[in-house]
Amino acid sequence: MSNANFDLHVVARMTNRLIVGLFGAFLLAGMYIHFSFHFLTVFFLMLSVMNVFYLRVQKKHAILRNFGVLGQVRYMLEGVGPELRQYLFSSDTEERPFNRVERSEVYRKAKGVDSAMSFGSALNYDATEIKIRHSMYPTAAEDLEPFRITVGEERGLASAYTLTRPVMISAMSYGSLGAPAIRALGRGARMAGIPMNTGEGGHPKHHLMTGADLIFQMGTAKFGVRDEHGLLDDDKLRDLAALPEVKMVEIKCSQGAKPGKGGLLPREKITREISELRGVPMGQDVVSPPSHAECASPASTVEFIQRVQEVSGVPVGIKFCVGDPEEVRVLLEEMNHQRIYPDYMSIDGGEGGTGAAPKPYLDGFGMPLLPALCKVQRLLAELGVRDKLKVFAAGKLINAAKWVHGLALGADAIYTARGFMLALGCIQSLQCGNNTCPVGITTHDPDLQHGLDIEDKAERVKNYVEGVTHDFDELMRSLGVRSTRELSPAHLYVPPASILAPEIGA
Amino acid sequence: MTTTSSDVGSGRPSAGIVVLLWVAKLVAAGILGYAAILKLISHEHEIEIFTTLGWEPHGRFLIGGMEIVSAIMILVPQSALYGAFLGLGVMFGAMIGHLTALGLAGIHLALLVAVCCVIILYIRRHDATFIRNLWDR
Structure with missing residues (x-):
């Protein structure tokens, strides 16, 4: 000093x-x-x-x-440093996890205003940015096939679920988000015709009220479908999956924010209603176990997938963040051995997500999404599993170009949570775990929730989906492809300094 | 299977602390409010005091206003810390007045309020958001 x-x-x-x-x-x-x-x-x-x-x-x-x-x-x-830095001193491209350029694009899409910019890219164009290779022969608008994938078709399920847009709202529980945010997301999802994941917050009471198509997430604590020992209660799951809104069930094995650790809800955010919906005490942090008790080995994991498929009767997926790809290989081999496959796999990037997580987990664990996606895609192809299931990708894929990255590297559809939080008006003040979210999204404080108008924000969620989907269709045409099935890693230019370079041999 | 973490950091204060806090708040706010009302309704004793100080009448209304504001702020949980800070300042002024111009009669009330304000300040020090890093790290 x-x-x-x-x-x-x-x-x-x-x-x-x-x-x-x-x-x-x-x-x-x-x-x-x-x-x-x-x-x-x-x-x-x-x-x-x-x-x-x-x-x-x-x-x-x-x-x-x-x-x-x-x-x-x-x-x-x-x-006041964080505020001053964000308002005055940080450049447009240096904030994390999302810089101002990325955030404003989502805001503009959500508000339905033109997001064209002039005078060149603000990104670090030469060093690490992955670029999309356009074609000299773009696709005509009328030749572009509408996006359509059906989850569960591999098993010939009557309850197979068809996605008509490439994006879904990723897992955010009631608990992590406040009720108005859930309502706005759900209404927006319904208007945009996309499903939303309930997160591991127990019985999805608030999600159900919105009438949106739901993917029920079963976390390691199995809130909402647990018996008194914390194991899966088949009857509860059967009843829940029978609800017309519940289209799919997702078994959460791990998440990008804290791979290797269970869900975490800080005590500041546990209201009486949340403690009842989850069956947990108030005044203490709720920490879910790091894994499902039923999934102690590759064999028991696959058996558990089969059990959930049989009990629920709807498409069942597993979500995980890749740690060691060899473990994924062993799991896939076990699936081949038992001839049981989940209907989809959701690959979560280690970049961290909406979830509150201890700092070392947030920063230090899990493979980043794009290399992980490449690895998994290669394993799926090698072991002949790729046509048995769908693959979803999650991890900062908040705009059309990022969707193309994910889909080109093998995903069938995109999950994003933070993209939708930004669409709801998130200003990235990084207070999600403190119950003090200044824009009323991740808080249960009625005074702060007052700022979030459900009608208006639902409209923004819809605008965001439509705006980015519109961009995405344009990118598909520029790529010279007619459907997402034609996308491959060859459509990406990966600079040598990118973390993806060793994976795709660029 | 759900486990819960132990209570770490500054959690809920114990019942004894809460009682102490509220006793301090009620005493401080009560005396401040009473003194403020006497000043604002131009009680003749107050007029006499402020004439001695050379502050009659504007100073009397100013100090009365500060006292009523601090009394209300002390009672509202979100502003108790700042109310106590303001109240402590006013009481320092009162004590200076008693020690230098007015004589010691009545100083014990100012002392009592000042002590209550210090208790509130200490118990609610974590509410000082503008210096929050001081307590959080």
């Missing part, structure tokens, strides 16, 4: 003495000139008292013990 010319410690010491001196001076002025000087006497007295506390009483903060009230300036500035 100091250099040769300007010793802050000396300045602070002098300031602290000056404060006491001024207190004395104004006290005398108040006594002998005019009583009004005592306003200043009181001011410097308060500063002196704080100084005594900072310099002599408290022991936690060395800066305050050495510098007193001047040291506090540091903490005050540090306190």
Whole structure:
């Protein structure tokens, strides 16, 4: 805090003495000139008292013990640092997880305004950005086939579910999000004709109210379908899957935000209703177990998939973040051995998602999505499993170009959660776990939820889906393909410095 | 199978602390509010005091206003910390007045309010959002 010319410690010491001196001076002025000087006497007295506390009483903060009230300036500035950086000092491309360029594109799509930009890309074009290879012979608009995939067709299910857009709302529970956010998402999803994942928040009461098509997610704690031992209760799952809104069931093995660890709901966000829907106590963090008790080995995992398929009667998928691809290989071999396959696999990138997670997990665990997707795709092809199931990809795929990346690397459809949060008006203030979300999305505080108008935000969700789908169709035409089935890694230009380069041998 | 983590960091305060906090709040707000009303309705004792100080009448209304604002802020949980801070400042002023111009009669009430304000400040120090990093790290 100091250099040769300007010793802050000396300045602070002098300031602290000056404060006491001024207190004395104004006290005398108040006594002998005019009583009004005592306003200043009181001011410097308060500063002196704080100084005594900072310099002599408290022991936690060395800066305050050495510098007193001047040291506090540091903490005050540090306190407003995130806001100042976001508003004033961060460049458009340097914030994480989503920079301003990426966020504004979602905002513009959600508001239905033109998102064309001028004068070139703001991204680091030369180093690591993956580019899409356009064709000299673009597809005519009338030749483009409408997007359509059917999950569950491989098993010939009567309840097979058809997606007509390449995107779905990824898992966000009631609990992680507040009720108005869920309502807005659900209504938007219904208007846009896409399904939404319920997240692992127990009986999806609020999701069901919206009338959207649902993918019921069964987390490792099996909220909503658990018996008293925390194992799967077949009857509860059967009843839930029988609801007309529930189109698919997803077994969550792990998630990108905290692979290898169970779901986490901080105690600040556990209201009475949430504690009832999940069957957990209030006032404590709720931490789900790291894995399903039924899934102790590849064999038992596949058996569990089969059991859920039989009980639910709807398409069943598994969601996981890739750690060791060899484990995925063993699991796929076991599927081949038992001739049981999930109806889809959702690959979650290790980039972290909406979920609250301990920092080392958020930052340090799990393969990033695109390399993981490549690995899984290669394993599926090698073991002859690729035509037995669908593949979904999740992990920061929030715009049309990113959708193409995911689909070109082998996914059949895209999951995104944070894209939809941004569409709801998320400003990335990173307070999801604190119940203090300033835009009312990840909070249960009615005062903060007041800011989120369900009608308006539902419209934005719909606009976002339609806007990005429109972009996506244009990109497909520029690529010179007629359907997503024709996409392949060859459609991507991957610079040598990209993490994807070793995977696709570019 | 669901496990719960232990309570870490600053959780809910114990019942004793809550009672102490509310006693301090009620005492401070009660005395501040009463003193404020006497000033605002121009009670003759107050007029006498403020004439001695040379602040009659504007200073009396100003101080009365500050006292009523701090009393209300102390009672509202979200603003209790800042109300106590304001109340402490006003009481420092009152004590200076008693010590330098008015004589010691009545200073004990100012002292009592100041102590209550310090109790509130200490218990609710985590509410100081503008220096939140001080407590969180």
